[in-house]
Amino acid sequence: MTAALHAEWTKLRTVAGPLWLLLGAIAATVALSAATASVVTCGSAGCGGDTARLSLIGVQLGQAPVAVLAVLVIGGEYGTGMIRTTLTATPRRVTALTAKAVTLTGVVVAAGTVAVLGSLLAGRLILPARGFTDAHGHPALSLADGPTLRAAAGSILYLALIALLSLGVATILRDSATGIGVVLGLLYLFPVLAQVIGDPHWQRLVQRAGPGAGLAVQATTGVRGLPIGPWAGLGVTAGWAAAALVAAALFLHNRDA
Amino acid sequence: MSLQALHAEWTKFRTVPGWVTGMVAAALLVVLFALLAGVSSDQKGAPPVPAGPGGEPVTDSFYFVHRPLSGNGAITVSVSALTSSIPTGPADLRPGLVPWAKAGLIIKDGTRQGSPYAAIMVTGGHGVRMQDGYVNDTSGPSGPVSVGSPRWLRLERSGDTITGYASADGAHWTKVGAARVRGLGPTAQAGLFVASPPSVHGMSTRGSVSTAVFADLRGEGRWAGDGWTGGQVGPESPTFAGYPQNTSGSFTGSDGRLTVTGAGDIAPAVRETLPTGGTVGEILTGTFAALIAVIVVGALFVTTEYRTNLIHVTLAAGPGRIRILMAKAIVLGAVTFGTGLAGAVAAIPLGEGLARANGVYIFPVASSTELRVVVGVAALLAAASVLALSIGTIVRHGAGAVTAVIVAVVLPYILMAIPFMPVRVSTWLARVTPAAAFAVQQTLVEHHQVASIYKPSNGYYPLGPWAGLAVLAGYAAVSLAVAAVLLHRRDA
Numbered sequence: 001m002t003a004a005l006h007a008e009w010t011k012l013r014t015v016a017g018p019l020w021l022l023l024g025a026i027a028a029t030v031a032l033s034a035a036t037a038s039v040v041t042c043g044s045a046g047c048g049g050d051t052a053r054l055s056l057i058g059v060q061l062g063q064a065p066v067a068v069l070a071v072l073v074i075g076g077e078y079g080t081g082m083i084r085t086t087l088t089a090t091p092r093r094v095t096a097l098t099a100k101a102v103t104l105t106g107v108v109v110a111a112g113t114v115a116v117l118g119s120l121l122a123g124r125l126i127l128p129a130r131g132f133t134d135a136h137g138h139p140a141l142s143l144a145d146g147p148t149l150r151a152a153a154g155s156i157l158y159l160a161l162i163a164l165l166s167l168g169v170a171t172i173l174r175d176s177a178t179g180i181g182v183v184l185g186l187l188y189l190f191p192v193l194a195q196v197i198g199d200p201h202w203q204r205l206v207q208r209a210g211p212g213a214g215l216a217v218q219a220t221t222g223v224r225g226l227p228i229g230p231w232a233g234l235g236v237t238a239g240w241a242a243a244a245l246v247a248a249a250l251f252l253h254n255r256d257a
Numbered sequence: 258m259s260l261q262a263l264h265a266e267w268t269k270f271r272t273v274p275g276w277v278t279g280m281v282a283a284a285l286l287v288v289l290f291a292l293l294a295g296v297s298s299d300q301k302g303a304p305p306v307p308a309g310p311g312g313e314p315v316t317d318s319f320y321f322v323h324r325p326l327s328g329n330g331a332i333t334v335s336v337s338a339l340t341s342s343i344p345t346g347p348a349d350l351r352p353g354l355v356p357w358a359k360a361g362l363i364i365k366d367g368t369r370q371g372s373p374y375a376a377i378m379v380t381g382g383h384g385v386r387m388q389d390g391y392v393n394d395t396s397g398p399s400g401p402v403s404v405g406s407p408r409w410l411r412l413e414r415s416g417d418t419i420t421g422y423a424s425a426d427g428a429h430w431t432k433v434g435a436a437r438v439r440g441l442g443p444t445a446q447a448g449l450f451v452a453s454p455p456s457v458h459g460m461s462t463r464g465s466v467s468t469a470v471f472a473d474l475r476g477e478g479r480w481a482g483d484g485w486t487g488g489q490v491g492p493e494s495p496t497f498a499g500y501p502q503n504t505s506g507s508f509t510g511s512d513g514r515l516t517v518t519g520a521g522d523i524a525p526a527v528r529e530t531l532p533t534g535g536t537v538g539e540i541l542t543g544t545f546a547a548l549i550a551v552i553v554v555g556a557l558f559v560t561t562e563y564r565t566n567l568i569h570v571t572l573a574a575g576p577g578r579i580r581i582l583m584a585k586a587i588v589l590g591a592v593t594f595g596t597g598l599a600g601a602v603a604a605i606p607l608g609e610g611l612a613r614a615n616g617v618y619i620f621p622v623a624s625s626t627e628l629r630v631v632v633g634v635a636a637l638l639a640a641a642s643v644l645a646l647s648i649g650t651i652v653r654h655g656a657g658a659v660t661a662v663i664v665a666v667v668l669p670y671i672l673m674a675i676p677f678m679p680v681r682v683s684t685w686l687a688r689v690t691p692a693a694a695f696a697v698q699q700t701l702v703e704h705h706q707v708a709s710i711y712k713p714s715n716g717y718y719p720l721g722p723w724a725g726l727a728v729l730a731g732y733a734a735v736s737l738a739v740a741a742v743l744l745h746r747r748d749a
Contacts, residue, residue: 036672036675036678039678039679039681039682040678040679041459041679057675060668060671061664061668064660064663064664064668065660067660068656068657068660071656072656075656076656079564079655175557175655176655176656177553177556177557177560177655177656177658177659178275178553178557179656180553180655180656180659180660180663181549181550181552181553181659181663184549184659184660184663184664184667185546185549185550188545188549188663188667188668188671189545189546189549191671191674192542192545192546192670192671193290193293193542195539195542195674196290196293196294196297196539196540196542197293197294197297197298198294198297198298198299198300198535198612198615198617199297199298199299202297203297
């Protein structure tokens with residue numbers, strides 16, 4: 001297992017793509033968060049907005065490069081035929097997949113931490129100038145605040161789970177482009193589908209069911225009104241990731257590469 | 258363009274099962290979403306949506322102080338005050354300005370919602386207006402009313418024609434407008450009215466209530482009945498949210514001086530005032546799902562050749578690199594257009610039928626508009642697939658191309674839907690990003706005389722349908738040109 005981990009880490013470290021994708025994920029997250037924070041406004045009557053969630057909106061964009069990275073970790077090997085070398089070197093296929101998952105989780109958590117802290121810092125610096133001040137009931141963002149800490153830590157975990165889901169999907173589909181299409185479809189379509197559904201019961205069901213439900217972990221206010229609780233939402237995302245990885249392990253084990 | 262190149266690309270396309278499956282999935286997703294939108298909604302038993310003379314949904318709820326007027330006649334009044342109140346919390350009513358609060362004279366076929374009328378009124382912030390048929394609006398003398406500067410209003414009926422006048426002193430009159438009101442019976446209800454539409458506060462609206470002080474009420478002609486009757490027209494209606502808490506419509510006073518309080522509006526219904534209504538665009542939400550499928554197929558159509566090195570064979574066999582790219586774009590665009598057309602043609606009647614069967618009101622559209630939406634959705638998908646093909650040719654990498662195009666098209670839409678995203682920002686996104694193309698699905702129109710939240714996520718786009726599509730087509734065309742140049746210059 002150590003050898004497999006070392007091999008995966010070397011593969012990830014020695015090509016330029018993963019590093020750029022991780023830097024891209026950080027840049028995209030912080031940029032979208034900062035841009036959104038600088039356009040919203042809070043009037044004198046208070047705005048009821050959730051400043052932590054607002055500051056972390058960039059995760060919606062940052063998850064895309066993370067998903068690409070995760071898909072390429074295995075999809076790229078299928079594209080070039082490298083997968084056969086990998087599986088020859090590590091004949092225990094599930095071990096090879098596990099090594100990929102562990103390495104991927106490590107780098108995504110590292111990049112996700114930078115991205116999330118950068119976004120919160122941007123929110124802390126920008127939002128007071130947009131009317132989200134103490135006087136309007138919006139104290140400056142701080143990790144000392146329990147819900148904000150949960151939102152930050154949860155967002156990092158969310159990014160890691162999206163990476164694992166993407167790895168699983170790409171392993172099942174054995175193609176990077178189709179894999180990324182399916183992952184982004186799963187992430188972006190559930191919220192869009194929820195909007196067209198008229199029946200409130202069905203609507204909540206759809207909002208709870210998608211892998212994007214994990215973004216509920218970013219909520220710090222009005223948690224009771226959410227379709228799903230913060231940790232429960234992250235649990236749904238974890239369920240998707242686990243299901244994808246288990247299916248991937250089964251396929252990888254039983255199929256020709 | 259050689260037919261051989263087209264034929265070669267078509268053969269490649271139709272013989273890869275994954276790509277054909279992707280296209281079939283795209284069409285099915287459009288239909289599936291329409292089906293879900295249709296079956297998941299339940300409005301059975303909701304009161305009917307009032308319809309105006311053209312069949313369009315209207316708000317027709319206001320406080321009406323009326324008497325029957327037989328045949329021709331006239332009515333004159335002066336207005337010396339129009340004040341509005343807006344709730345800021347439960348049981349906390351604060352004075353405020355409601356620009357389209359209305360108080361004045363109206364001659365209407367009856368108290369049935371949606372019946373024909375013409376009215377002249379003072380407004381909270383838009384001066385004197387003459388309105389008829391729910392959608393027509395003519396401006397008169399500007400400025401607010403007060404005790405120091407009251408406004409006299411006069412409405413005359415002559416057959417089908419109703420003429421409105423305004424005056425600052427009750428002696429010198431200006432004609433504001435004349436309206437031919439079709440369907441006005443021989444005996445109409447005429448009198449005073451007060452309406453007070455919801456007040457817009459940033460991203461939300463709040464119900465309001467307004468009170469007007471009238472004097473010098475005078476009628477000419479054959480007026481029946483003894484005295485004035487007051488009542489709310491359309492108190493229970495999907496297009497009327499009701500009075501703010503602890504308020505109600507009323508009128509007090511006698512012949513000389515009348516104080517009337519009312520809420521509601523006499524105007525075309527918009528998204529905010531008819532929240533339960535559905536649109537054709539919503540039925541076609543599956544376009545998003547289809548987009549992702551056609552983007553994947555579009556990108557793979559060229560990047561697979563790079564991955565398998567088939568591109569060398571293609572370029573060696575073909576008549577010229579740029580022509581091959583054009584052949585790919587034409588084949589892909591045509592196939593996607595056909596797919597989108599099939600999906601939308603099946604989805605609209607299915608979704609509409611199911612939604613109507615569940616009692617959902619669908620904002621009516623002309624058949625020409627429906628045709629535009631269907632063709633527009635097909636063109637949107639075709640343009641997105643060509644964009645994906647072009648980006649795929651530029652980056653020569655399937656996953657990168659798919660991600661770039663999906664993020665460019667879908668992310669702006671998600672940002673537009675964030676509840677407290679300012680209208681200014683979401684309309685900017687709907688102008689400059691590829692998501693502008695979703696304007697082809699819009700069927701709602703803005704009305705200047707209805708203050709509301711006109712933003713893309715409510716179905717109101719800043720660009721016209723074809724202009725919005727042109728933005729996406731522009732991105733696709735520029736990318737295709739860049740792809741052609743790079744393909745020509747680079748080693749494959």
